[in-house]
Amino acid sequence: MNRIAIIGVGLIGGSIALSIKKHYPEDAFIQAYDIKESNLQLARALGVIDQGTTELHDAVAGADVVFICTPVQSVCQLLKPIMLSPALKEGAIVTDVGSTKMNVVRCAQTLSAQTKGVFIGGHPMAGSHKSGVEAATERLFENAYYVLTPVEGTENHYIERLKALLAATRAKVVEMKPDEHDRVVAAISHFPHVIASALVEHVYQYQQESEWYWRLAAGGFRDITRIASSNPKMWRDIVLSNQSFIVQQMRDWLKEMEQVLDLLDSGDGEKIEQFFRHAKEVRDGLPETKRGAIPSFYDLYVDIPDYPGVIGQVTTLLGIHKISITNIAILETREDIMGVLCLTFRHERDMEKAQKVLRDANFLVYRRD
Ligand SMILES: NC(=O)C1=CN([C@@H]2O[C@H](COP(=O)(O)OP(=O)(O)OC[C@H]3O[C@@H](n4cnc5c(N)ncnc54)[C@H](O)[C@@H]3O)[C@@H](O)[C@H]2O)C=CC1
Numbered sequence: 001m002n003r004i005a006i007i008g009v010g011l012i013g014g015s016i017a018l019s020i021k022k023h024y025p026e027d028a029f030i031q032a033y034d035i036k037e038s039n040l041q042l043a044r045a046l047g048v049i050d051q052g053t054t055e056l057h058d059a060v061a062g063a064d065v066v067f068i069c070t071p072v073q074s075v076c077q078l079l080k081p082i083m084l085s086p087a088l089k090e091g092a093i094v095t096d097v098g099s100t101k102m103n104v105v106r107c108a109q110t111l112s113a114q115t116k117g118v119f120i121g122g123h124p125m126a127g128s129h130k131s132g133v134e135a136a137t138e139r140l141f142e143n144a145y146y147v148l149t150p151v152e153g154t155e156n157h158y159i160e161r162l163k164a165l166l167a168a169t170r171a172k173v174v175e176m177k178p179d180e181h182d183r184v185v186a187a188i189s190h191f192p193h194v195i196a197s198a199l200v201e202h203v204y205q206y207q208q209e210s211e212w213y214w215r216l217a218a219g220g221f222r223d224i225t226r227i228a229s230s231n232p233k234m235w236r237d238i239v240l241s242n243q244s245f246i247v248q249q250m251r252d253w254l255k256e257m258e259q260v261l262d263l264l265d266s267g268d269g270e271k272i273e274q275f276f277r278h279a280k281e282v283r284d285g286l287p288e289t290k291r292g293a294i295p296s297f298y299d300l301y302v303d304i305p306d307y308p309g310v311i312g313q314v315t316t317l318l319g320i321h322k323i324s325i326t327n328i329a330i331l332e333t334r335e336d337i338m339g340v341l342c343l344t345f346r347h348e349r350d351m352e353k354a355q356k357v358l359r360d361a362n363f364l365v366y367r368r369d
Pocket residue numbers: 007008009010011012013033034035036039069070071072074097098099100123124125126127128129130131132133234238
């Protein structure tokens with residue numbers, strides 16, 4: 001029996017719990033701790049955990065592996081009571097899922113001489129702009145990278161045990177050094193969030209002068225700013241815990257933008273085309289990810305003319321074709337302009353079927369890249 005403790009049962013903690021439960025239906029017991037009793041109740045009702053408690057030591061007691069799945073800022077605070085808990089099993093693995101690794105690994109190292117357990121930092125490189133256990137899904141990490149950051153001296157059998165358990169997530173588990181991890185994610189995840197939010201803010205300023213900016217904001221703007229809809233508190237914590245690498249990114253970016261500015265100013269068509277061509281070649285050459293980073297669910301966007309009954313029309317069409325929707329959200333509706341309906345499906349085949357049905361009915365439908 002694998003006894004697993006989940007500390008913080010939100011999107012990530014809940015998704016790890018679900019994938020382990022699915023993989024070991026008879027053989028895993030999930031005990032959880034959260035500061036919010038209501039989250040534990042919901043997690044139990046959804047079948048995500050077997051037992052919930054607001055007493056940290058009770059959740060840790062007897063666990064083979066403890067996953068700390070709280071906001072990054074609280075991981076270090078929780079490490080001490082967990083690693084030094086009298087209830088911690090001899091040889092237990094303590095791991096986390098935080099988006100940055102240097103701080104937490106440093107904290108864990110200060111405790112390594114006094115603990116009965118072993119800490120191995122972790123970061124599943126998949127998520128969603130949704131949060132909370134209600135958005136958890138057993139397939140969140142499928143085919144995504146899951147980074148582990150063991151340090152020198154971490155005995156190999158612990159790493160192998162954790163990897164074996166994480167096979168349940170169907171993620172690709174890789175090892176990196178904590179500082180290398182933080183430098184890389186600053187560039188490919190954290191800094192892009194800053195850029196997306198800054199771009200929204202940038203156009204928002206113009207929008208104060210003319211509402212045409214928002215009205216005309218279509219595919220490209222929506223695609224590039226999608227991640228600006230993520231949880232602001234989570235991103236505050238992430239940015240604060242990876243501050244120096246992100247600031248470095250911004251400094252490099254400003255220098256590069258100076259060059260782009262010169263390029264645009266030059267009016268040199270050939271060089272401008274070369275700039276776009278090179279970016280296209282690099283972007284097109286990115287490795288295929290079947291699922292990963294964001295797509296925990298399959299989202300379909302439908303432009304909807306703002307007339308009464310149109311949403312009913314869309315849902316009825318899907319109902320007739322027996323296509324189940326996991327979530328439905330209206331992203332924007334204003335008088336006399338198009339609104340956007342975001343339909344979320346659990347399975348890709350449902351999304352594809354819905355896309356066809358709605359296109360056949362002359363709706364303008366599109367997906368994220
Ligand atoms: N959301 C995402 O896309 C990804 C998030 N992460 C990391 O995973 C961690 C969790 O993120 P989510 O699951 O998205 O957040 P979430 O908000 O869905 O869940 C966090 C849970 O932790 C609980 N919590 C907060 N403070 C606590 C404390 N001091 N003690 C116990 N429980 C506490 C909350 O009540 C909530 O249930 C963060 O460190 C984040 O950086 C990693 C990869 C992707």
